Amino acid sequence: MGPVPVLSLVRGPPAQRAARAADVMVDVTKWPLFSLMGPEALASVRRACVFGSSANEAIYITYDDERLLETTWTRMSPVLPPHAQVHVFGLNCSSCLGTGDSQSTIVPKKLDFLSGRKVTSLSYGSGPHVLLATADGELFSWGHNGYSQLGNGTTNQGVSPGLVSATLLNKKVVQVACGSHHSMALTDSGEVYAWGYNNCGQVGSGSTANQSTPRRVSICLQNKVAVGIVCSQTSSLAVVDNGEVYGWGYNGNGQLGLGNNGNQLTPCRLVGLQGLCVQQLVCGYAHCLALTDEGELFAWGANTYGQLGTGNKSNQLSPVQVLAERERVVEVAACHSTHTSAARTQSGQVFMWGQCRGQSLVLPHLTHFSCTDDVFACFASPSVMWRPLALEHDDFLTVAQSLKKEFDNPETADLKFCVDGKYIYVHKAVLKIRCEHFRSMFQSHWNEDMKEVIEVDQFSYPVYRSFLEFLYTDQVELPPEDAIGLLDLATSYCENRLKRLCQHIIKRGITVDNAFSLLAAAVRYDAEDLEEFCFKFCVNHLTEVTQTAAFWQVDGNLLKDFICRASRCGAFRN
Structure with a gap:
């Protein structure tokens, strides 16, 4: 010592x-x-x-x-x-x-x-x-x-x-x-x-x-x-x-x-x-x-x-x-x-x-x-x-900390989204800086550029709020089930980093009960790495997964594809 x-x-x-x-x-x-x-x-x-x-x-x-x-x-x-x-x-x-x-x-x-x-x-x-x-x-x-x-x-x-x-x-x-x-x-x-x-x-x-x-x-x-x-x-x-x-x-x-x-x-x-x-x-x-x-x-x-x-x-x-x-x-x-x-x-x-x-x-x-x-x-x-x-403590905030603090702040926001009847307060400049989708949206020939409130109906409130918060913080905190919806949004908006973060959340939160639903989502959103991960999880826990509601509620074609693929991997050998 x-x-x-x-x-x-x-x-x-x-x-x-x-x-x-x-x-x-x-x-x-x-x-x-x-x-x-x-x-x-x-x-x-x-x-x-x-x-x-x-x-x-x-x-x-x-x-x-x-x-x-x-x-x-x-x-x-x-x-x-x-x-x-x-x-x-x-x-x-x-x-x-x-x-x-x-x-x-x-x-x-x-x-x-x-x-x-x-x-x-x-x-x-x-x-x-x-x-x-x-x-x-x-x-x-x-x-x-x-x-x-x-x-x-x-x-x-x-x-x-x-x-x-x-x-x-x-x-x-x-x-x-x-x-x-x-x-x-x-x-x-x-x-x-x-x-x-x-x-x-x-x-x-x-x-x-x-x-x-x-x-x-x-x-x-x-x-x-x-x-x-x-x-x-x-x-x-x-x-x-x-x-x-x-x-x-x-x-x-x-x-x-x-x-x-x-x-x-x-x-x-x-x-x-x-x-x-x-x-x-x-x-x-x-x-x-x-x-x-x-x-x-x-x-x-x-x-x-x-x-x-x-x-x-x-x-x-x-x-x-x-x-x-x-x-x-x-x-x-x-x-x-x-x-x-x-x-x-x-x-x-x-x-x-x-x-x-x-x-x-x-x-x-x-x-x-x-x-x-x-x-x-x-x-x-x-x-x-x-x-x-x-250790000196003061009130100084970094740029990242300041942005995080201002997310969903109605006092400084100049734009709000309405999702499922709830408002999310944002800053148009931040969205344009951080996302190509919004750079395109906020142009003079787009109707959205003139609006103070933008209605969103294709995504749920938790998903869209998490997306907007990601633009302010670079972080995502969602359960894996909601991360599926955010993965859909990231795919639609061509946000590749957000897509990777969603896949990480899903991998970290996969269970026997949600594994097949997550596999279906990965197939639907062309997330090949996530699809391979979910497929292997389902095969490794095949008996338990096939007894869940999610397994029997999926599309018939996906179920057939899974059974054929699992068979080729030797999952059904005696």
Whole structure:
């Protein structure tokens, strides 16, 4: 399992930084846990994070004061307005949900202890354990604590959020980061604190003894002002205000980027990035990605799955440039529970590489995604989030959504159809744009062009309404029996795509009782593919189909043709 190992140091005023962070919108239901929630509950989610060894835990934040929608930002970390509520659900391994017990829950529970607090930073480790910092600078921890990674001086599991106060009483924490079983905190004055598991020196204390409470990482950073911190599994890194990068801890795969593979018990500067100003730094399981203020991407560390994007699987002990031939990179992504990497360019192209759904991509692969978060939802194993998602909800509608909203709206319509005595309100321009039949109809020499109401008597109301709605939405929702009528309309109006959709609905809804009726319809409307499908279904269920009313009510010639065809297929052999 991993943390949310993101350090983003975008320069510029808060409003400008916030705008850059909201460049893309993310669908949180791409993570299976959130697909369990209904639309109303999803609409209230403002921040979300999926974590756990199998992406089986989730934490999300809502707020109920809609008057306070403006968001302030600190180092690209969203600060929630008052009345924030923290909710959790999932498997609850090692009590990482903080609900006071070890019981799993598929129904979200509210962490009352954190109600009303503004969350500025969130991270998680492999146990898993969770760190959460508030706008007031308070630091809370809960979950797995076998190595004192909760920083409370014990190794007792934290079943509820606890305040980490030792040595941090008068400090204001602005960012947190978790390794597998160690933790780090960054204060507003640029001081770095670390604690927990220290077998490789990842706490930066100069020894390999575990650290049960937060301890300042002072050696080599004493006179430096850190502006960001990140962790891989058993390594730690920090960026200082001049863009230099320092690393310490495990280095067996070169993940510290120092040019060797020896562990470091205290911070060491990455000389391979000398002269560069690092703007964003992220860590994977055992590799790192750095983005400079000029949009250059560098990678180093483990490369078993091609996660460095260099075209091979050889580890790199020093930073190497990636995507050099591409346009400026504006965001990089990695998560220390995965071996996956991603990047987004200035034009919005999203690349991924490394371990992606079991495959090893050794070179950056251009995806169809609009944000790096989708890479981890769809291709990472486990499909955790590489950072907490900021979900902004507004009233903006896409063109497709606007069209769908205006269908059958009498307030904006300029034409209505009367079918079976019922009206359907539409827009003449939309019909002309979407359908050749209406382009021909609405010409000056056609009577219909002058009418405000058009009577339709050859099709039923459900069928014709569904057809008109299809022109607005590209979607059809009808039972298979009504889809037969819509198939007739699609054939008459030469709407081939609609014809295919009807056939799909009929195939999906075929049963023993309606199979022969559907076969008859397919024959009548020359839908050869559908006819073959229905015929095979009838033959495979011959005994049951021949006992239905539909079988004996069909035209005699069709019945004869079916019997002859079924006989040739051997349906009546003893």
